[in-house]
Amino acid sequence: MKIVTAIKSEQGSAIALVAIGMVVMIGAAALALDAGQLFINRARLVNALDSGVLAGAQYLPDDPELALQTAQQFARLNGAVQDECDFQIGASNCSISGQADRQVTLHFARVFNRDFGQVKARAAAKVAPISSTTGIVPFGVLEDDFEFGKIVTLKAGAGKNHYPGWFGALCLTGNGANNYEKDIRNGYDGQISIGDIIPVENGNMSGPTQDGIEHRIDQCDHSPCCTVNSFQEGCSRILIVPIVKIHQINKGNSPVDVKVVGFAAFLVTEYTGSGDENTVKGAFVRYVTTGGTGGTPGDYGLYSAYLYE
Numbered sequence: 382m383k384i385v386t387a388i389k390s391e392q393g394s395a396i397a398l399v400a401i402g403m404v405v406m407i408g409a410a411a412l413a414l415d416a417g418q419l420f421i422n423r424a425r426l427v428n429a430l431d432s433g434v435l436a437g438a439q440y441l442p443d444d445p446e447l448a449l450q451t452a453q454q455f456a457r458l459n460g461a462v463q464d465e466c467d468f469q470i471g472a473s474n475c476s477i478s479g480q481a482d483r484q485v486t487l488h489f490a491r492v493f494n495r496d497f498g499q500v501k502a503r504a505a506a507k508v509a510p511i512s513s514t515t516g517i518v519p520f521g522v523l524e525d526d527f528e529f530g531k532i533v534t535l536k537a538g539a540g541k542n543h544y545p546g547w548f549g550a551l552c553l554t555g556n557g558a559n560n561y562e563k564d565i566r567n568g569y570d571g572q573i574s575i576g577d578i579i580p581v582e583n584g585n586m587s588g589p590t591q592d593g594i595e596h597r598i599d600q601c602d603h604s605p606c607c608t609v610n611s612f613q614e615g616c617s618r619i620l621i622v623p624i625v626k627i628h629q630i631n632k633g634n635s636p637v638d639v640k641v642v643g644f645a646a647f648l649v650t651e652y653t654g655s656g657d658e659n660t661v662k663g664a665f666v667r668y669v670t671t672g673g674t675g676g677t678p679g680d681y682g683l684y685s686a687y688l689y690e
């Protein structure tokens with residue numbers, strides 16, 4: 382009799398232990414689900430803020446109002462709820478930051494009297510002049526004080542060149558008309574940095590210049606057509622060019638190569654003249670693209686926007 386009672390008592394202990402163990406395990410799993418909710422909500426908030434500040438930075442330093450509006454718009458498109466994010470413009474209109482906190486409803490932590498959890502996030506982006514980039518076109522524009530919106534000659538025609546034999550063409554991918562035209566059409570796919578020495582391409586190169594530039598102009602199918610006052614980001618008519626100074630000059634007073642001192646963007650406005658007269662002109666614009674920002678590059682209105690927080 383005593384033995385049977387003892388066995389029954391052992392069974393009772395085991396059941397109690399299993400029951401306690403299950404409560405602990407279910408409780409831990411439930412808390413993990415709540416923790417997951419907090420994690421996901423914070424990740425969404427970070428994503429919304431990152432997208433907001435990066436999109437807003439595209440309009441800095443020129444238009445801080447538009448930068449703030451754009452930041453809100455992109456934050457909402459990327460997971461923020463209405464007015465959840467707060468954005469501010471930083472010093473010199475060169476940075477934008479944003480922060481948000483969100484209350485997350487908890488389902489299982491209620492057993493510990495916690496109905497809500499709070500998640501916070503912050504992001505900041507800045508724009509800085511570019512010191513290295515890819516996709517440049519093979520026109521060397523001599524350094525000058527450019528004025529935004531003004532038309533600048535990117536490649537000169539005969540009689541308008543500053544140096545004998547050199548009309549502004551550069552040798553990027555390699556010598557010859559085919560490489561030169563390819564670099565105008567697609568942009569040079571290698572990276573060029575401030576301080577790089579680039580050999581010049583002698584001669585007027587009128588045929589490949591015309592074909593390459595006409596291709597860039599034709600590829601803009603934006604409606605209305607891009608103008609200096611209103612153009613689409615990434616438009617084929619935006620030409621990224623190196624701003625250069627002459628590095629070596631030969632005995633005939635013709636440049637051998639040039640040194641890169643900065644980068645600028647021009648919206649190509651016209652291709653004029655046939656044969657040796659052909660000239661490419663573009664309007665000097667502020668533009669944000671991707672590229673390195675190391676060192677203290679000259680500011681020629683071409684910026685990179687990047688997250689720094």
Ligand SMILES: [Zn+2]
Pocket residue numbers: 601602603606607612613616617618
């Ligand atoms: Zn366009």
